[in-house]
Amino acid sequence: MPAPRKQTPNPHLLDAGSEALRPLAERMRPRTLEDMVGQRRLLAPGSALRRAVEGGHVHSMILWGPPGCGKTTLALLLARYADAEFVAISAVLSGLPQVREVLAEAQARFEAGRRTVLFVDEVHRFNKAQQDAFLPHIERGTILFVGATTENPSFELNSALLSRCRVHVLEAVSAEDIVVALRHALDDSERGLGARGLTVADAALREIAGAADGDVRRALTLLEIAAEIAEGEGGEISEQTLHQVLADRTRRFDKGGDQFYDQISALHKCVRSSNPDAALYWLARMLDGGADPAYLARRLTRMAVEDIGLADPRALQMAIESWDAYDRLGSPEGELALAQLTLYLASTAKSNAAYRAYNTARADVEAHGTQDVPLHIRNAPTKLMKSLGYGKDYQYDHDADGGIALDQTGFPDAMGERIYYEPVPRGMELKLKEKLDALRAAREQARKGRG
Template identity: 80%
Template sequence: MRKSKSAAPSLFQPPEGLKPLAERMRPATLDEMVGQRRLLSPGSALRRAVESGHVHSMILWGPPGCGKTTLALLLAKYSDAEFRAISAVLSGLPDVRLVLADAESRFNEGRRTVLFVDEVHRFNKAQQDAFLPHIERGSILFVGATTENPSFELNSALLSRCRVHVLEAVGVDDIVDALRRALADEERGLGRQPLKISEANLRLIAQAADGDVRRGLTLLEIAAELATGEDDHITEATLAQVLADRTRRFDKQGEQFYDQISALHKSVRSSNPDAALYWLTRMLDGGCDPVYLARRMTRMAVEDVGLADPRALQMAIEAWDTYERLGSPEGDLALAQLVIYLASCAKSNAAYLAFNQAKSDVREHGTQEVPMHLRNAPTKLMKELGYGTGYQYDHDAEGGIALEQTGFPDAMGERVYYEPVERGLEIKLKEKLDKLRAARRQARGEE
């Protein structure tokens, strides 16, 4: 019988002291985990399953440093299963097959394997399908970790065999707890060093971690190294070096990107300039292409502001042009001014709705003939065929509008698509169009 890879001699394990602080301080029990109270609070369904060892295949969806790998390790520990990990970034289908064959052999010996697949969304459909028969037989407890929305990135066959658990970014208070534990732990942490750090500076590190416990521990470890030889005191000056040029979490193509652009658009629509400015700044800070933001805000100007304030579209084009000319950081201010104006001015989606209704009619009624009176008649033949017959020149009509004349194909009759709202400039447009439409109905004998 083939020998399990778990029998590899321990001398290949790196000495504990060579491991980063974040790895040394990885929780060894569920009680040591910070954050994720919704999923892992005492008495919760997942915690009961883990503690009983009756766990299921699952997808762990959450941001970096929230505990996905740690939870997978604990699943193996509590269920007395072998832990194997592969990365979809580094592994191909041959690697997957090798690990699965090893798990199958171990299963035949009476022991299960927790197979942790990091960045599982990077595997293609064929690679994802390779896990399916093994999940069904129970030879592996599949744990896939992803920072992307599984609904979009994983195939339905894999999702149907796994439970999706959503993990959240870890809060500042919880990260502070993890940092305190690392400072006090003499065996795995920094407890043997006489480090001194104020509560305020500890909180600064936790805030800079931006929801990522691993990142917070890494920052603390760097700060501790800089403080050595300087009275072992982690001061504000020390942190100024450690926390310089830190970045916030942002994914230019992933879930966070689309969530944030949605938040920006909806804040503009809700006439909340402060929230809109915040989300614009968050996206700029995260490295989003400012030209993309200019394009999206131009769309907001026509979709959500519309004819309630036609100046919004002009301002959007000008802000876009200004950014193209100046670039960052000077041009960023033009985008900031634009988002404040878009959120502050009157809103109307009446033109947007009218356009959608017109598109619906075009699809429903097909290729309708242009009425004869609306056709152009540049030649004698076309005039003889009746092109332009009955057309009334509006400038010659009383009031400058030929009220009896329709502008729609005969088979459709008159339509009303555009219904101005009583906000901004559309108040005036509504007054005018209401009177004009009523006069047309009366002229056609409909009233």
Template identity: 85%
Template sequence: MRPLELDDMVGQRRLLAEGSALRRAIESGHVHSMILWGPPGCGKTTLALLLARYSDAEFRAISAVLSGLPEVRKVLAEAEHRFAEGRRTVLFVDEVHRFNKVQQDAFLPHIERGTILFVGATTENPSFELNSALLSRCRVHVLEAVSPEDIEHALRLALADSTRGLGDRDVRASDACLSQIARAADGDVRRALTLLEIAAELAAGEGGEITEATLLQVLADRTRRFDKGGEQFYDQISALHKSVRSSNPDAALYWLARMLDGGCDPIYLARRLTRMAVEDIGLADPRALQMATDAWDAYDRLGSPEGELALAQLTLYLASTAKSNAAYTAYKMAQRDVAEHGTQDVPLHLRNAPTRLMKSLGYGKDYQYDHDAEDGVALGQTGFPDAMGEREYYQPVPRGLEIKLKEKLDRLRSARARAQGRGDS
């Protein structure tokens, strides 16, 4: 059922719209080397085949998973020979991001000379996975996951086509069943056609009718798209973190469920949720950190699936409670000062003096013991190196427990500034 004409392509309406730059280039036969970036089953291989057909070029395909440098060199040598005879080659490299730098560099001179029309397919972000030298010689086209409506259209074509599809098998399916398959395919046309074919084989013994009972068998173990090490992984953990930060417990719970459904390691999620407790909730609600470590411990004890409920409960709490990044921001400011000011001496009054020599050198001299001071705070002494002076990193926000912390710190800082002759802070 692979399309033989541009008009037969399912999905990619934006990229291949009438009058679009890529469509005009393909139809005129003047195509360029390119990277096709998109999820599985969205039409990358099909588009490469159409490029070769419209350009009247030889189509050669290699897989970065299965091919090494010797095979790459062999294919490139064949393309050189073909080019010398006046015929071009569309070289399609599937999973191009799996090639290392040396392997990717092997294509560069051939792309520059025009020996090949290079078409690399990748499911990963080219900015991170491909060499800048290869990217600079190719145009990146982004393909999107195919919509359920477009996948339904492809399924109907497959049922009707008696030459390349299932038209000669007298297979029937209701719109509701086709819609179910299309949704289960999760944007992957190839997967949808595979599911349809399995359903058709099962339906052969049931009069050719694909029913809900048939689909119950076919779709029982379907999974959603999720790449544990790829961009989808980082996009989804980003969505989870930002939903917690935005105090949207429903969205946060959805992304947690998506990642668990996709096979993400629950311990990784426990670690990231703990990070959220200290970065985004902080001292606005110190209970969040305790709850995070408790949920982590609960998962360790219970395992899956029972322990996942502890992570869900934690996610809901983190997203619902008061937020503050004041501690996170204060720590970053302190780190910058450490880097900027280098190794500063500890003020003498703060140094420990366990020996007579140290005392004679002034260690601990003029130190004011806070418990003996009024209100338990010795305001007249600094806690910073002499060359730096006082600093104020921590700025509590007017939310949660930090409301009280802010009130107290504002009073102390003002009193400390007056006592040290720095005026009102």
């Protein structure tokens, strides 16, 4: 009896089946530059990068931008326009052996007359040795290197790799552009949801776009989930449907990444510029994104001493108390204490005079080295020390007229008098300034009289 004939799968059926299994965001990936949404600055008609891509004259590059802004799509289009092989690896999943294997294949392809666009996702996760493995292949032209990162390349990539690549900055996609992508997916019967006969209001699309927070991939995923729910509800993506889909939405936030430091910078600068509303917004953004409230309390305390200082000494006291209140109450109740502190710090008088004074004093310590304490203000607990002149001619201020010995210096002899602290004419420092200006003038007059 003859053996049964082995069935060969129909490749077209396989392709159709696998296409149907792919997520909507993957199916709707743009096939041309015209299909891309967002990135108007970088890919505007006539821009340098667009001309290079359309002409097939691509270069090795780093694409830096937030999730879902089009980094992978742009890399795919680079390969398509350049008629090159597209190979993608992830720095999260790949090690040096796989990198070497991919590079060897690219070398063989290069020798056969075909270029390779090597796309490295999350390239910042590769260590220095792994990044260095690409360098000779970039130099020889074996690969067109395209690295994608959400982190600042200046901090995360080594200088040798950066010197061989051009950095292109991609921006988060606007809600308006995301709505265009969503509408395209709803209208496309070949790759999108057009064949399902769904109905959805423009307001619902705007809500999905807002929830996506600049991430096109996330928006399409949310739309696909909503479409699956709507199929059992007559094909309408209703408000109830959206409520189910968007119930657990979160904003884009990266603890410890660039977004984290950009937002804490925004909070600090809005406090410094006396903008309590904007400061409160950034505090709420960071708490919403999962920032550690204890870290925020520490940073707010720093603002109290750096930017408010002696213009309002109550700020530091309130900062410590708010930090303590959060420790006692926890979230969410304790967050109100941080909110009140933020509003107070942003609203009260500002002075960095103490901050500047301390930094100037530190610079003098570094510049002048170890200077001897003047004899008259040295401690003299023993007869030997007194016999050596320790404490000699010291004037006890409480016995002096006005309670201050005006002609007595407090600096090392080699340095002479210094002025570090210059109060600003704001808040409580206004009174301190008046007092110190008068005192410094009197001391100068006393020194001249002694001379």
